[in-house]
Amino acid sequence: MDSEKTINPPSGFAAFILFLLLLAAAGACFFIGEEPIGAAIGMLSIAFILPGLVIVNPNESKVLTLFGKYTGTVKKDGFFWVNPFTTKKKVSLRAFNLNGQQLKVNDSIGNPIEIAAVIVWQIKDTASAVFAVENYIQYVNIQSEAAVRHLANSFPYDNLEDETATITLRGGAEQVSMLLEKELNERLDRAGIEVLEARISHLAYAPEIAHSMLQVQQASAIIAARRLIVEGAVGMVELALTKLSEKNIVELDEERKAAMVSNLLVVLCGDKAVNPVVNTGTLYH
Known part of the structure; x- marks a missing residue:
């Protein structure tokens, strides 16, 4: 040709x-x-x-x-x-804008997701566009859908289930867009078409698992928050014991320290407000 x-x-x-x-x-x-x-x-x-x-x-x-x-x-x-x-x-040598339809595919770990992309392209070789393919607009539509499906199958939606993933569809938007643009240019080069920009316009879990995955995300967020709260509480308890010891405000034996640590952790780590109890006797009563 x-x-x-x-x-x-x-x-x-x-x-x-x-x-x-x-x-x-x-x-x-x-x-x-x-x-x-x-x-x-x-x-x-x-x-x-x-x-x-x-x-x-x-x-x-x-x-x-x-x-x-x-x-x-x-x-x-x-x-x-x-x-x-x-x-x-x-x-036409103008730039075309393809707003791809939402596709239901599986990500790399098998979760059903919905994904769509917006692609900006134009003809750079008119001879290839006219003579190399039957209909270059239809060719762009079909190859773009194939590229988006392949991209979705190559990476997980996020790293909730695959913590070793370095690129995810949700978290690596820039990298995913660059990979999509590169693959589209390779696929459409036969038709003399250049992809100027490719972006993911829609990304979500499929409806049948969306509620379950939302619960997983919420649980993950709660665990992360609890971990941060516990780390902060332990640091505060350690600081309190150190200051009391340095300034000789009160001398605590191991049992009293354990009780103080227990009370402080309950106050600092609890998810509800606590009601203080005033002890009018000794620490042992």
Whole structure:
């Protein structure tokens, strides 16, 4: 398959002026009674000049083929004249925005999830886009869906069940986007298409496990919070005992220290407010 070849055809204004002159000449021939000559000139001007006039708008291109052979692509915007026998196919060079549909797939550890991506792409090789694939827009849609499915199957949703995972779909958004963009460029290179940006637009657990996974996340958050509370409480108890000992405020034996530690941990680690009890006797009563 030929790669893209950019051509710059002559201006169409000169050809259009020639068409008007020939049309005037044909009219003059009819006026002086030379109808056959005038008809021939008029037919030739209409058949060989008008079909070759081409208008190319900004950020568009015309792919030209002559009798089944690719002759080049006009990318410069303007008014041109090309071989009237060429077939002209318009190909847009603007950026396209693909908002992918939500896909239900399994992540790398088998959890069903919903995922979708937004992809920005444009054509960089018009010859490949037209001749290498049947329909480049459909090709982008299908390959994008395949790439998103492959990405979802490659990583876990998060590291709740796989603590060794270095990249997760939820936590590694930048890395996941870079990998998705790289894979899409590899898949779409055959069609001469470049992916400018690829981002995950929707990510969630599938409805059938969403409630269960929410409970897992809540439990994990509670455990992490409790761990932090216990670590802080132990530090505070240790500091309290150290200060009491350094300043000789009170002398505590091991049993009294154990009681104090127990009481402080209950106060500091409890999830509800405690009600103090005033002891009017000794520590042993």
